[in-house]
Amino acid sequence: MTSEALARALNTNPVVVRRLMGGLREHGYVHSEKGHGGGWTLSCQLDRVTLRDIYEALDAPRLFAIGNRSEETECLVEEAVNHAMSSVLADVKAQFLACFGQITLAALHADFHQRLAARHGPTTLCK
Amino acid sequence: MTSEALARALNTNPVVVRRLMGGLREHGYVHSEKGHGGGWTLSCQLDRVTLRDIYEALDAPRLFAIGNRSEETECLVEEAVNHAMSSVLADVKAQFLACFGQITLAALHADFHQRLAARHGPTTLCK
DNA sequence: TCTCATGTAACTTCATGTGTTGCTAGAGTG
DNA sequence: CACTCTAGCAACACATGAAGTTACATGAGA
Numbered sequence: 001m002t003s004e005a006l007a008r009a010l011n012t013n014p015v016v017v018r019r020l021m022g023g024l025r026e027h028g029y030v031h032s033e034k035g036h037g038g039g040w041t042l043s044c045q046l047d048r049v050t051l052r053d054i055y056e057a058l059d060a061p062r063l064f065a066i067g068n069r070s071e072e073t074e075c076l077v078e079e080a081v082n083h084a085m086s087s088v089l090a091d092v093k094a095q096f097l098a099c100f101g102q103i104t105l106a107a108l109h110a111d112f113h114q115r116l117a118a119r120h121g122p123t124t125l126c127k
Numbered sequence: 128m129t130s131e132a133l134a135r136a137l138n139t140n141p142v143v144v145r146r147l148m149g150g151l152r153e154h155g156y157v158h159s160e161k162g163h164g165g166g167w168t169l170s171c172q173l174d175r176v177t178l179r180d181i182y183e184a185l186d187a188p189r190l191f192a193i194g195n196r197s198e199e200t201e202c203l204v205e206e207a208v209n210h211a212m213s214s215v216l217a218d219v220k221a222q223f224l225a226c227f228g229q230i231t232l233a234a235l236h237a238d239f240h241q242r243l244a245a246r247h248g249p250t251t252l253c254k
Numbered sequence: 255t256c257t258c259a260t261g262t263a264a265c266t267t268c269a270t271g272t273g274t275t276g277c278t279a280g281a282g283t284g
Numbered sequence: 285c286a287c288t289c290t291a292g293c294a295a296c297a298c299a300t301g302a303a304g305t306t307a308c309a310t311g312a313g314a
Binding site: 012013015016019033034035036037038061062 | 301302303304305306310311312313314
C-alpha cells in the first residue's frame, strides 16, 4: 500500500504517513519499497506486536499533558510537589505501558472483523 | 497573601494566579478579599484536601497528551483502535485520580518542612 | 529515460496554554 | 470625599509543539 493511499484513508498527508511509518520500519514492523509498484508491506506477526511496541516505535511521544514546570528548582514547595507528581506520573505511566503491552494488533484485527461482520455493509477500507 | 506576591513566588503573572485561585475559591479551599489589606487566605484543613480535589477544582485539565483523533468515525479500524484506547486511558485516568486522592496537602506540607529542616538555610518563601 | 514511489529537510499552519493589558468594582485610609 | 490597594474579568498577544505542506533528492521498475 502506498503512503498516498494510506494518507487518503487516514485523512492526512502522505508525508505524515511516512514520518510515522518510518518509526515502524526501523523496528521491523513494516517494510517499505521505493519506485514503481513500491509502498508499504506488513512484516510482523500481528499477534506478536502490541500497542506498546507501536508506542515505543513511534518514539514514545509525551503521554501526559500535565507535569512539572521544571525539574530543577530552588523552591522547596515546588520540590515537594514535583516529588509527589513525578512519583504518581511514573506509576501511572507504568500502568499505561502495561495495558498497551497487553493489546496485540491481532486483537485489534479481530475486533475490526467483528465490527465489519456486524455491519454487513460493503467492505471497503474505512467507510 | 496577594496575587502579586504569589505571582512573584511562582515566577508568573498575578492574573494567572487569580485564574487558578478562582477555581479553588469556588470550592471553598481558599478565600479572597478585595481592597486594602485584601488577598488570599486558606480556608480548608490541609489534611482534608487532596491533590485530586485541587485537580478537580482546577476544572480537571486535560490529563493526556495523546488520545482519539475523533470520537465519532465511519472507519471501523479507527473505531476498534478508539475503543481500545479509550478503555486504557479511562483505566489509567482512574488510577491517576486514585493516587492523587491519597496525597493530602498536609502530606505535602510535612514534606516541605522536612526539606526545610534538612537545608538549615534562611527561611524565606521559595529560595 | 520516464514514471512512480519513498526519504527528508524546511517551512507553514493550527491548536492550546500562558502571559499581558486595560478596565471595573469593592474595601480600607487619610 | 479622594486616594490607594486589592481581586475579577474580558480581550488580546505570545510561545510552544503537533500536524500539515512544499520541494527536492533517491531508488526502482516499465
